[in-house]
Structure formats: C-alpha cells, structure tokens
Amino acid sequence: MKSYPGTSHFTIRSNEIDYRGQATLPALVSYMQEAAWENTRDLGISMYDLLERGFTWVLQRMRVEMFRYPKHGESITVETWASGRERVFLHRDFRIYTSEKELLGQATSVWLVMDVVKRQLVSVPDFIMEVEVVPGQEPLPFAKGKLPQLQEAQCAQQMPVRWHDIDLNRHVTNTRYLQWALDTLPLEVLEKKQLQEVDIIFKAESILGDTVVSEVGKGAEESIFLHKLLSQSTDKELVQAKTVWDLKI
Structure with a gap:
C-alpha cells in the first residue's frame, strides 16, 4: 500500500484559547496529532492497529512554526502526510490552513515504535514498512541535530x-x-x-x-x-x- 495525505477539519473551541482569544499551541498540536491518527487509521497503522500487535506509536520530536494563531470559532484544516523514513525514525509533516487556504502554521515530527510490554523501542515492524512512503507535498526539513543545553534555569x-x-x-x-x-x-x-x-x-x-x-x-x-x-x-x-x-x- 502507498501512503497518501490526510485532511482533517476542526473548529477552535472556547476551552482551547488564551486571553487573546487565540488557540494555544498545545491545542493545535493536539489537532495535528488527531489528524495523524485519522490518516494512519485509513492506512491501517493507527495506534489501535499497533496495540493489537503489542506495539504503539511514540512521538520522539516535533518542530512547529506558527505564522498566525486561529481564533475562537475559526475553522481550520490540518493536512498531514508521511514525509520520510530513516532507519527506526518515521517522519510526518503537517500544515494548518484556514478555510480560505491561508497557511497558519506547519510542523515536522519524528515517530518511533515501542513494545508496550517491555517499554522498549523496537525496529519498525514489517506491516508498517509495507506502507510505501509517498509524500503528498515537498517534505519539510527533518528535525535533526542537538538543541542547545539549558545552562542556568531562570x-x-x-x-x-x-x-x-x-x-x-x-x-x-x-x-x-x-x-x-x-x-x-x-x-x-x-x-x-x-x-x-x-x-x-x-x-x-x-x-x-x-x-x-x-x-x-x-x-x-x-x-x-x-x-x-x-x-x-x-x-x-x-x-x-x-x-x-x-x-x-
């Protein structure tokens, strides 16, 4: 099976906004993860599919860039697609749009597979590897490299x-x-x-x-x-x- 992009639609709710009336970043990340869940479900590799086999998805890294935050009641569309694969790392990208196709933000993420009993990371199982990665759009630069270490806490x-x-x-x-x-x-x-x-x-x-x-x-x-x-x-x-x-x- 070839992977294909997924599209999910959401409306910003009152319990997901800050004092400016804008969606918080944790809320938007939750929307992106829900969109990823729906896309992997359609591909037959959702978290539920993995759990039936004793595995689960684990988010290892995420880099998000926001251009504008949607407001309370605003409708957004989250597009997501599998953007690449490196050894045990599976990459997934996201873009957030308004209903008028204004690009609000974008993100790239890295996912691993964990054995739910041993609580250990494992090689990507064959049934996931069988899904051919076909990016729906030009992939964002992978999230790689070290971050600067915090030296002194404020x-x-x-x-x-x-x-x-x-x-x-x-x-x-x-x-x-x-x-x-x-x-x-x-x-x-x-x-x-x-x-x-x-x-x-x-x-x-x-x-x-x-x-x-x-x-x-x-x-x-x-x-x-x-x-x-x-x-x-x-x-x-x-x-x-x-x-x-x-x-x-």
Missing part, C-alpha cells in the same frame, strides 16, 4: 503527574509536557510575546505518581528560551525544548 516549577495527564500509552501525554514547559516561562513573556517556533524532543517517559521538574532559561538571543523537564525521583531528563518568541506584539 524559573522552575514542580508538576505532579496526575490521572488526567496520562494517555493511552499509560504515560504523560506529550502535549502536557509542552504545556508544562510553556507554563514555566515568566509571566511577562507569556503576556507580551507571541510564540513563533518550538522544537521539542521527548527523551523518556513519566508515569502516574511521578513529579516532573520543569526548568527554563534564556538562550543565545533575547527571543529564545531553553527548556528542560526532569524526573524529580531519578533526575532523568524527560524533555528538552527550544522556543522562539516574537518581540513585536
């Missing part, structure tokens, strides 16, 4: 992992990590600046009962912040991220 918060933070894989859902990273930023950044880009790497899982420590500090430029999320009990790094903020708002 702010930090502790986040207990609670029941509603857990997803189908029985670990903290990736959009919650993104939310925690953003929530740790100074209030003046959240109020006065607009998030333009995020590059986030998911390194390890956290489960119910853990406590996650979210740290953030300034990057090499005034518009850049570096993020790190750690397990309080093991000191293991769970997430690393870089965010870029617009100074003109």
Whole structure:
C-alpha cells in the first residue's frame, strides 16, 4: 500500500484559547496529532492497529512554526502526510490552513515504535514498512541535530503527574509536557510575546505518581528560551525544548 495525505477539519473551541482569544499551541498540536491518527487509521497503522500487535506509536520530536494563531470559532484544516523514513525514525509533516487556504502554521515530527510490554523501542515492524512512503507535498526539513543545553534555569516549577495527564500509552501525554514547559516561562513573556517556533524532543517517559521538574532559561538571543523537564525521583531528563518568541506584539 502507498501512503497518501490526510485532511482533517476542526473548529477552535472556547476551552482551547488564551486571553487573546487565540488557540494555544498545545491545542493545535493536539489537532495535528488527531489528524495523524485519522490518516494512519485509513492506512491501517493507527495506534489501535499497533496495540493489537503489542506495539504503539511514540512521538520522539516535533518542530512547529506558527505564522498566525486561529481564533475562537475559526475553522481550520490540518493536512498531514508521511514525509520520510530513516532507519527506526518515521517522519510526518503537517500544515494548518484556514478555510480560505491561508497557511497558519506547519510542523515536522519524528515517530518511533515501542513494545508496550517491555517499554522498549523496537525496529519498525514489517506491516508498517509495507506502507510505501509517498509524500503528498515537498517534505519539510527533518528535525535533526542537538538543541542547545539549558545552562542556568531562570524559573522552575514542580508538576505532579496526575490521572488526567496520562494517555493511552499509560504515560504523560506529550502535549502536557509542552504545556508544562510553556507554563514555566515568566509571566511577562507569556503576556507580551507571541510564540513563533518550538522544537521539542521527548527523551523518556513519566508515569502516574511521578513529579516532573520543569526548568527554563534564556538562550543565545533575547527571543529564545531553553527548556528542560526532569524526573524529580531519578533526575532523568524527560524533555528538552527550544522556543522562539516574537518581540513585536
């Protein structure tokens, strides 16, 4: 079977907006993941299909660039397609449009396959490899390379992992990590600046009962912040991220 692009339609809801009346980035990432789910379902390789065989999808990295945030009640279309394959890494791209085809944002992502019993990453199973990758559009540059390390935390918060933070894989859902990273930023950044880009790497899982420590500090430029999320009990790094903020708002 050849892969083909998927198209999903959403309307921004009131519980997904910030004080400006715009969709939050975690909400938009959730829409992108829902669109990916629908596309993989149609290809016969959805998370449910994998779970029946003892496997599951795991998001390893995502880089998002936003040009404009949709507002409450605005209808959007998310287009997504499998954009490439490298050894154990499967790449998937996204573009978000208005109903008038205005490009609001775009993202590229990296996915891995995990054994749900052993909680270990595995080689891509044959039934997934049999789906030929045929990008629907010109692929975005793959999310590769290391991110700058956070050297000195400017702010930090502790986040207990609670029941509603857990997803189908029985670990903290990736959009919650993104939310925690953003929530740790100074209030003046959240109020006065607009998030333009995020590059986030998911390194390890956290489960119910853990406590996650979210740290953030300034990057090499005034518009850049570096993020790190750690397990309080093991000191293991769970997430690393870089965010870029617009100074003109």
